[in-house]
Amino acid sequence: MVDPVRDAAEIARFEAAVVRGPDAQDCWLFTGAIGGDGYGRLWIRRDGRRVMVRANRYALAVALHGDVLPPWERALHGCDVPLCARVSVPGETGRRHVFAGSQRDNMEQMGRSGRGGGRVAVRQRNAGVLARRDRSVALRAAVRNGWDAAAVADALAVGHPTLW
C-alpha cells in the first residue's frame, strides 16, 4: 500500500526517477536501479523495514491512491517494456502500459506477445532474461538526460524479448 499523504516524499522520489516520453502513447521509463530480470527496482520502508519492490508494481500501487494492491494482483505490461512505469487506467484508450491482472491474464499476455511456452522458450529463457536486462539498461541510458527518441528506438530493437 502506498499512502498519498504518509508516503508523499517516497512517491516524489519515485516520480522524479520516471522519464515520460514526449508522445501521448509513449512509455514512462523508470531510471533508477534495474534488477537482473530487467525490471526497475525501488527500495521503500514499511513498518521499519526496508522492502524492495518492482517499479511497475509500485506505480500501480500509487495509482490506487491509498487502496491496497492485493498480492495476487500482478503488474502486467501491455507495452512489453519491463522498465515502463506508466499506469493505464481502465477505460483509457490507446496503447496499454502497466495494468493490474491475474496470473492467468499474465499467461494470456505472454501468449499474445510471443513470450513463454514451448521447449525453445524453456531452453532460451535465461538468454531471454539477459537480453531483457540489457534492453532495460540501454533504455535507461537513452532517457537519463532527457528522452532521446532515436536512442530509445535503438534500445527497443536490441534483444527484444518477443524474439525469444
Ligand SMILES: [Zn+2]
Ligand atoms: Zn509502456
